[in-house]
Amino acid sequence: MTSPLIKGNAVIAQSGGPTAVINQSIVGVVEGLRGPDEIGKIFGSRHGVRGLIEDNLVDLSAIDQTTLDRVANTPSAALGSTRDKPDADYCARILEACQKHDIRYFFYTGGNDSSDTCRIVNELSNEASYELRCFHVPKTIDNDLVENDHTPGFPSAARYTGLMFMGDQLDNRAIPGIKINVVMGRHAGFLTAASALMRDRSNEDGPHLIYIPETAFDLDAFVTDVERIYTSLGRCQIAISEGVQDASGESIGARLIKGEADAHGNAQLSGSGALGDQLATLLKEKLTPKGGKAPRVRADTLGYPQRCYPDASPVDQAEARISGRRAAEAARSGDIDGSIAIQRASDNPYQPKFVRVPLEAVAAKTRYLPEEHKQGDNDVSDAFVEWLKPLVGPLPEIGRL
Amino acid sequence: MTSPLIKGNAVIAQSGGPTAVINQSIVGVVEGLRGPDEIGKIFGSRHGVRGLIEDNLVDLSAIDQTTLDRVANTPSAALGSTRDKPDADYCARILEACQKHDIRYFFYTGGNDSSDTCRIVNELSNEASYELRCFHVPKTIDNDLVENDHTPGFPSAARYTGLMFMGDQLDNRAIPGIKINVVMGRHAGFLTAASALMRDRSNEDGPHLIYIPETAFDLDAFVTDVERIYTSLGRCQIAISEGVQDASGESIGARLIKGEADAHGNAQLSGSGALGDQLATLLKEKLTPKGGKAPRVRADTLGYPQRCYPDASPVDQAEARISGRRAAEAARSGDIDGSIAIQRASDNPYQPKFVRVPLEAVAAKTRYLPEEHKQGDNDVSDAFVEWLKPLVGPLPEIGRL
Numbered sequence: 001m002t003s004p005l006i007k008g009n010a011v012i013a014q015s016g017g018p019t020a021v022i023n024q025s026i027v028g029v030v031e032g033l034r035g036p037d038e039i040g041k042i043f044g045s046r047h048g049v050r051g052l053i054e055d056n057l058v059d060l061s062a063i064d065q066t067t068l069d070r071v072a073n074t075p076s077a078a079l080g081s082t083r084d085k086p087d088a089d090y091c092a093r094i095l096e097a098c099q100k101h102d103i104r105y106f107f108y109t110g111g112n113d114s115s116d117t118c119r120i121v122n123e124l125s126n127e128a129s130y131e132l133r134c135f136h137v138p139k140t141i142d143n144d145l146v147e148n149d150h151t152p153g154f155p156s157a158a159r160y161t162g163l164m165f166m167g168d169q170l171d172n173r174a175i176p177g178i179k180i181n182v183v184m185g186r187h188a189g190f191l192t193a194a195s196a197l198m199r200d201r202s203n204e205d206g207p208h209l210i211y212i213p214e215t216a217f218d219l220d221a222f223v224t225d226v227e228r229i230y231t232s233l234g235r236c237q238i239a240i241s242e243g244v245q246d247a248s249g250e251s252i253g254a255r256l257i258k259g260e261a262d263a264h265g266n267a268q269l270s271g272s273g274a275l276g277d278q279l280a281t282l283l284k285e286k287l288t289p290k291g292g293k294a295p296r297v298r299a300d301t302l303g304y305p306q307r308c309y310p311d312a313s314p315v316d317q318a319e320a321r322i323s324g325r326r327a328a329e330a331a332r333s334g335d336i337d338g339s340i341a342i343q344r345a346s347d348n349p350y351q352p353k354f355v356r357v358p359l360e361a362v363a364a365k366t367r368y369l370p371e372e373h374k375q376g377d378n379d380v381s382d383a384f385v386e387w388l389k390p391l392v393g394p395l396p397e398i399g400r401l
Numbered sequence: 402m403t404s405p406l407i408k409g410n411a412v413i414a415q416s417g418g419p420t421a422v423i424n425q426s427i428v429g430v431v432e433g434l435r436g437p438d439e440i441g442k443i444f445g446s447r448h449g450v451r452g453l454i455e456d457n458l459v460d461l462s463a464i465d466q467t468t469l470d471r472v473a474n475t476p477s478a479a480l481g482s483t484r485d486k487p488d489a490d491y492c493a494r495i496l497e498a499c500q501k502h503d504i505r506y507f508f509y510t511g512g513n514d515s516s517d518t519c520r521i522v523n524e525l526s527n528e529a530s531y532e533l534r535c536f537h538v539p540k541t542i543d544n545d546l547v548e549n550d551h552t553p554g555f556p557s558a559a560r561y562t563g564l565m566f567m568g569d570q571l572d573n574r575a576i577p578g579i580k581i582n583v584v585m586g587r588h589a590g591f592l593t594a595a596s597a598l599m600r601d602r603s604n605e606d607g608p609h610l611i612y613i614p615e616t617a618f619d620l621d622a623f624v625t626d627v628e629r630i631y632t633s634l635g636r637c638q639i640a641i642s643e644g645v646q647d648a649s650g651e652s653i654g655a656r657l658i659k660g661e662a663d664a665h666g667n668a669q670l671s672g673s674g675a676l677g678d679q680l681a682t683l684l685k686e687k688l689t690p691k692g693g694k695a696p697r698v699r700a701d702t703l704g705y706p707q708r709c710y711p712d713a714s715p716v717d718q719a720e721a722r723i724s725g726r727r728a729a730e731a732a733r734s735g736d737i738d739g740s741i742a743i744q745r746a747s748d749n750p751y752q753p754k755f756v757r758v759p760l761e762a763v764a765a766k767t768r769y770l771p772e773e774h775k776q777g778d779n780d781v782s783d784a785f786v787e788w789l790k791p792l793v794g795p796l797p798e799i800g801r802l
Contacts, residue, residue: 014575017572017576018571018572018575018576020568023800044802047575058802060802063802067800068800069800070798070799070800071800071801071802072800073797073798073800074571074797074798074799074800074801075568075571075572076568076571076572076574076575077575078575078800078801078802079802080574080575080576081575081576082576083576163710163711163712164706164710166711167421167476167477167705167706167709167710167711168705168706168709170419170475170476170477170709171418171419171476171477171705171708171709173477173481174415174419174448174477174478174479174481174482175418175419175481175482175483175484179705272674272677272678272681272699272700273673273674273675273677273678273700273702274674274678276673276674277673277674277675277678280673298673298705299673299674300702300704300705300706301674301701301702301704302706303701303702304568304569304572304580304699304701305565305568305569305701305703305706307572308568308569308571308572309564309565309568310564310567310568310797311564311712396474396475396711397471397474397475398471398475399424399468399469399470399471399472399473399474399475399479400472400475400479401445401459401461401464401472401479401480
């Protein structure tokens with residue numbers, strides 16, 4: 001039986017693509033660790049767990065509340081992040097670093113890869129009989145963690161995406177044409193679905209077509225879908241996930257780019273406008289009547305603002321902060337480990353609950369858009385938008401003439 | 402001598418790319434026309450002046466204040482817009498439509514093309530001895546109208562661009578690499594320069610390199626510039642205008658794409674990620690050491706959110722509204738015409754003044770970034786940021802660890 005509180009140091013690290021609220025989570029951890037009984041030092045590890053193995057730690061113990069609050073409200077990862085995906089060997093070096101620095105509390109904010117790192121480090125520490133309390137604090141704009149209703153970072157990204165589509169569909173009404181917007185999310189369609197946040201179907205608002213990675217994407221059906229909307233409304237706004245794939249599981253972006261000359265260099269999809277541009281070219285070719293004028297087709301790839309535009313959802317900010325605090329409080333309460341999941345305590349009024357779940361329950365698993373949130377092959381349901389709305393903060397009202 | 406107030410109807414139209422505040426301007430015109438003495442009906446022309454020649458008008462006379470306020474706060478052009486650039490013949494049809502509908506007040510919000518349309522219609526009405534009071538209400542995110550300190554629409558686009566770069570440069574610090582962001586503005590560099598809004602040079606914040614269309618762009622110098630920053634900081638954030646051109650005046654985007662296979666279809670730059678993607682490919686090729694690993698290079702093209710993201714600058718909103726009102730008040734005051742320019746009455750505290758200038762003074766002319774706002778071949782001066790800051794509304798504070 002271990003003591004509820006163990007003296008020793010703590011370390012916090014951030015992983016994967018930054019978000020608008022991941023700093024809230026690390027500040028929450030710091031606040032949660034600052035109890036009446038001091039545990040020891042609180043280290044920040046620079047650039048994820050790489051800071052541990054490269055001995056690049058920063059002491060966060062004495063940082064004043066004003067600075068903490070300012071950091072919490074700043075997007076991106078203030079400690080730096082990493083794309084490293086540690087294997088067992090890498091994790092062993094993480095554990096060594098913890099032992100070297102007398103670290104007894106290990107907090108990692110990130111997605112399913114980070115929860116897996118947490119799980120491995122935790123197992124290694126158990127095997128070594130070194131008491132290390134390992135906690136995962138979820139963070140991903142993709143919202144693809146199982147056990148969670150939603151994950152910190154997603155509501156702010158959904159807010160950005162929904163507002164971007166609102167402005168963009170009004171733009172598309174003002175100067176009609178076909179507009180393709182490519183949204184982040186390789187495997188799960190939550191963020192692409194968020195394009196519908198501000199849509200008023202009774203006004204024939206866009207997005208008119210929504211393509212998520214969970215539904216097989218067919219290029220011919222796509223052209224037919226767009227043609228139908230464009231013929232009927234004289235405009236068409238499309239939301240498409242960067243991760244759409246065909247029935248065989250091949251990425252559409254990779255397939256379209258493969259047909260291209262070598263000048264593209266490679267089939268990199270993220271941080272590139274290639275998928276949108278290729279689809280725009282395809283639509284122009286297919287929808288131009290013989291001897292006629294090509295329709296006006298434009299493509300935007302939403303890019304990094306989805307995860308870093310400084311207009312976070314206040315709900316997301318508060319929840320990310322609490323997630324960090326709960327992880328720290330749980331770690332102080334005994335020799336336990338886990339991931340802090342956000343679940344929905346009630347729908348109306350919206351009320352979250354924060355639940356500790358086992359690392360193994362979350363680690364390296366992927367959650368997909370539930371069936372009741374899909375509608376046909378190219379839309380999301382109103383139930384999805386109802387589910388999303390309480391998470392994204394105050395929204396503007398659309399005025400029309 | 403004409404009477405100060407002439408009985409007759411009014412028409413308002415919106416032109417060119419929408420902005421976050423162009424609706425403020427049309428609402429300002431409506432409010433300004435609603436004086437103690439009624440002039441007649443207030444028409445909105447759908448899709449710019451095309452609504453006049455296609456008889457697609459909507460009566461705005463009776464719209465309540467709540468709706469007006471809601472429309473004013475909604476981005477994009479609520480009456481619809483057009484890319485038509487009317488010639489003398491088209492303008493003659495506009496005048497005919499005005500005569501047919503007993504329109505005596507003509508308001509056109511837009512950039513330098515719209516002011517030119519205003520000028521031509523005004524001349525035609527003078528030749529026809531038909532009293533038509535023609536007013537141009539400036540609107541352009543490019544900020545390229547002469548006689549103006551800045552134009553409605555620009556401050557909100559600058560706000561978006563500055564905040565996007567802030568989040569993005571923090572992202573670039575968290576996961577270091579080379580990041581290219583392509584900004585709107587074919588001829589003038591104001592919006593690209595706004596990328597520096599939140600930059601703290603003492604923290605080595607991005608953007609580290611800023612390329613505007615006013616300065617000849619050299620591909621070799623670009624590669625050398627990026628290499629220098631990347632070698633020194635391990636990261637590099639770049640702002641580049643979609644309109645950059647080489648010393649001979651050839652568009653860099655068009656030149657890079659020309660080298661590509663036909664699959665791109667054409668050299669369309671706007672609403673496409675091609676320029677950013679081509680520059681990223683170039684950097685990867687040039688900066689990869691023999692047998693070494695290519696640097697992480699990503700490109701985002703900021704796209705339509707620059708002009709339509711619903712997070713307008715409150716200063717911009719207020720000024721756009723006043724510009725519309727002043728145009729209407731001037732039109733009611735006598736048989737005059739003109740464009741309502743925003744000039745700077747004082748710098749500290751910032752105070753604008755609204756000045757009626759002749760249509761000929763603005764029409765079809767282009768304003769460029771002034772010399773004192775440039776710094777070398779690839780940066781903007783601190784004086785530019787000081788000039789910009791009062792226009793963009795409240796800004797967040799960056800927290801750092």
